Amino acid sequence: xxxxxxxxxxxxxxxxxxxxxxxxxxxxxxxxxxxxxxxxxxxxxxxxxxxxxxxxxxxxxxxxxxxxxxxxxxxxxxxxxxxxxxxxxxxxxxxxxxxxxxxxxxxxxxxxxxxxxxxxxxxxxxxxxxxxxxxxxxxxxxxxxxxxxxxxxxxxxxxxxxxxxxxxxxxxxxxxxxxxxxxxxxxxxxxxxxxxxxxxxxxxxxxxxxxxxxxxxxxxxxxxxxxxxxxxxxxxxxxxxxxxxxxxxxxxxxxxxxxxxxxxxxxxxxxxxxxxxxxxxxxxxxxxxxxxxxxx
Amino acid sequence: xxxxxxxxxxxxxxxxxxxxxxxxxxxxxxxxxxxxxxxxxxxxxxxxxxxxxxxxxxxxxxxxxxxxxxxxxxxxxxxxxxxxxxxxxxxxxxxxxxxxxxxxxxxxxxxxxxxxxxxxxxxxxxxxxxxxxxxxxxxxxxxxxxxxxxxxxxxxxxxxxxxxxxxxxxxxxxxxxxxxxxxxxxxxxxxxxxxxxxxxxxxxxxxxxxxxxxxxxxxxxxxxxxxxxxxxxxxxxxxxxxxxxxxxxxxxxxxxxxxxxxxxxxxxxxxxxxxxxxxxxxxxxxxxxxxxxxxxxxxxxxxxxxxxxxxxxxxxxxxxxxxxxxxxx
Numbered sequence: 001x002x003x004x005x006x007x008x009x010x011x012x013x014x015x016x017x018x019x020x021x022x023x024x025x026x027x028x029x030x031x032x033x034x035x036x037x038x039x040x041x042x043x044x045x046x047x048x049x050x051x052x053x054x055x056x057x058x059x060x061x062x063x064x065x066x067x068x069x070x071x072x073x074x075x076x077x078x079x080x081x082x083x084x085x086x087x088x089x090x091x092x093x094x095x096x097x098x099x100x101x102x103x104x105x106x107x108x109x110x111x112x113x114x115x116x117x118x119x120x121x122x123x124x125x126x127x128x129x130x131x132x133x134x135x136x137x138x139x140x141x142x143x144x145x146x147x148x149x150x151x152x153x154x155x156x157x158x159x160x161x162x163x164x165x166x167x168x169x170x171x172x173x174x175x176x177x178x179x180x181x182x183x184x185x186x187x188x189x190x191x192x193x194x195x196x197x198x199x200x201x202x203x204x205x206x207x208x209x210x211x212x213x214x215x216x217x218x219x220x221x222x223x224x225x226x227x228x229x230x231x232x233x234x235x236x237x238x239x240x241x242x243x244x245x246x247x248x249x250x251x252x253x254x255x256x257x258x259x260x261x262x263x264x265x266x267x268x269x270x271x272x273x274x275x276x277x278x279x280x281x282x283x284x285x286x287x288x289x290x291x292x293x294x295x296x
Numbered sequence: 297x298x299x300x301x302x303x304x305x306x307x308x309x310x311x312x313x314x315x316x317x318x319x320x321x322x323x324x325x326x327x328x329x330x331x332x333x334x335x336x337x338x339x340x341x342x343x344x345x346x347x348x349x350x351x352x353x354x355x356x357x358x359x360x361x362x363x364x365x366x367x368x369x370x371x372x373x374x375x376x377x378x379x380x381x382x383x384x385x386x387x388x389x390x391x392x393x394x395x396x397x398x399x400x401x402x403x404x405x406x407x408x409x410x411x412x413x414x415x416x417x418x419x420x421x422x423x424x425x426x427x428x429x430x431x432x433x434x435x436x437x438x439x440x441x442x443x444x445x446x447x448x449x450x451x452x453x454x455x456x457x458x459x460x461x462x463x464x465x466x467x468x469x470x471x472x473x474x475x476x477x478x479x480x481x482x483x484x485x486x487x488x489x490x491x492x493x494x495x496x497x498x499x500x501x502x503x504x505x506x507x508x509x510x511x512x513x514x515x516x517x518x519x520x521x522x523x524x525x526x527x528x529x530x531x532x533x534x535x536x537x538x539x540x541x542x543x544x545x546x547x548x549x550x551x552x553x554x555x556x557x558x559x560x561x562x563x564x565x566x567x568x569x570x571x572x573x574x575x576x577x578x579x580x581x582x583x584x585x586x587x588x589x590x591x592x593x594x595x596x597x598x599x600x601x602x603x604x605x606x607x608x609x610x611x612x613x614x615x616x617x618x619x620x621x622x623x624x625x
Binding site for chain 2: 175274
């Protein structure tokens with residue numbers, strides 16, 4: 001038998017993972033290669049063709065200034081995903097170490113870090129964004145920074161509570177008795193055990209970030225017109241829901257598809273990250289394999 | 297006399313509680329000699345594990361107070377060491393096996409990877425050398441086929457196999473002292489015997505010392521060279537294990553050995569020790585065992601017992617110097 005290949009335990013590519021992953025890849029490719037898919041300029045005004053329905057030139061119609069919705073969705077993906085990813089990255093880089101350290105050491109360190117988090121939590125997100133914009137000027141970058149900081153406490157507190165559960169387990173004590181340093185224990189022993197839950201939280205955050213950025217853009221704090229963005233399109237086209245519904249619905253659907261696929265995919269990753277929960281081959285296949293062994 | 301690898305002098309360990317420190321370990325003197333298997337025996341809550349964990353300083357330092365000294369081989373006091381120095385000793389010089397093998401390994405890491413990590417962290421072996429060593433270790437503790445087990449996750453193995461793996465891991469760096477905290481308690485009886493045999497075999501091969509913590513005199517009889525009996529945070533008797541087994545001097549040891557079920561005692565009730573150990577959150581006057589002791593008189597309740605030493609190194613903590621436990625055996 002071909003047992004020479006190192007076999008990994010369980011299957012990562014289950015049906016939901018394959019489907020969601022291929023949709024995600026398809027979406028990403030469309031966004032990356034937008035200039036090759038459509039030749040239209042996403043910001044080109046065409047005041048003679050305002051609020052048109054779907055047609056050959058405009059697959060999803062045009063908006064109130066005659067811009068092509070389809071093109072704007074393709075290009076808008078770039079802004080949306082990059083900025084939402086930026087928000088999540090900021091919260092990861094600050095929030096996870098904060099939570100891990102605060103949970104592991106406890107005492108005064110924990111006290112100080114958590115009180116800082118409480119202050120940030122109690123500060124309204126929009127107000128913080130306003131302050132950032134006032135201090136550093138308008139722009140997507142500052143909105144991302146502000147929102148990223150708003151997301152930090154949630155992640156830090158989640159990580160901290162996971163750490164509190166994990167750090168009292170015997171394997172941590174055993175790691176201690178082997179002579180590992182605190183840093184190694186926190187990041188190599190405990191963190192992987194917290195990761196599955198954190199990953200799920202992060203994918204949810206990514207969805208929220210798209211919508212939160214949209215509401216900031218709506219107030220003029222985030223995306224600056226004429227740049228297109230999924231969330232912002234949803235907000236600005238909402239007013240035309242009765243006359244040309246496709247305008248608001250299509251970016252909405254793209255957001256839904258993206259977030260749902262991402263969640264399904266991450267569920268798969270989460271399941272795989274715990275070896276005892278990995279998907280095994282079906283009973284039918286296993287039976288067949290047993291028969292093969294018996295016959296041989 | 298052989299050299300000491302660890303010498304505990306006047307150790308007191310206090311655990312923080314709302315009303316102050318509860319001294320679970322009170323004034324312990326204990327030497328672990330080179331190349332011996334020392335058993336630390338006592339009932340639940342008598343402070344055996346507290347003592348053992350103090351040797352590696354595994355307690356949460358914010359809630360624990362240490363007094364006394366734990367002198368390591370090199371003459372340094374473990375209780376005064378810096379964290380960095382301690383990390384050098386943990387694992388490479390003093391290793392520890394825990395009670396429940398199911399939870400001592402990181403559930404998300406393959407067994408092989410966990411073992412390799414140890415080598416990567418503590419030594420400068422190359423990837424291949426480390427792997428070869430891991431496989432050899434797994435084989436020597438009887439986890440076979442080693443190649444397959446190397447790629448397994450902890451949840452795929454049974455408790456007995458996991459305990460073997462953790463023994464292999466702890467022995468990986470050739471420690472001079474192995475602390476085994478009730479290594480067989482979570483396992484069934486046949487597995488217990490196998491694990492004890494394994495420990496004995498590995499000890500003979502490596503010449504390391506083992507401090508084995510147990511509440512089971514059977515374990516002591518099977519593998520220990522010397523025994524220390526603990527009661528209420530104190531060591532009440534130490535000596536060669538056969539000597540203690542056949543000639544116990546302290547009433548607690550006498551009662552403890554007397555309550556082991558024996559073959560040929562049909563229809564008789566099992567002997568038990570009445571009462572419960574004293575509360576540890578207030579000072580104890582007199583002998584802590586007095587309330588349960590059948591030899592106790594008034595003096596035992598008021599005066600703390602003195603340490604008696606016999607010429608063969610057998611020591612016991614009792615005011616009644618003339619007691620012999622022959623009738624209990």
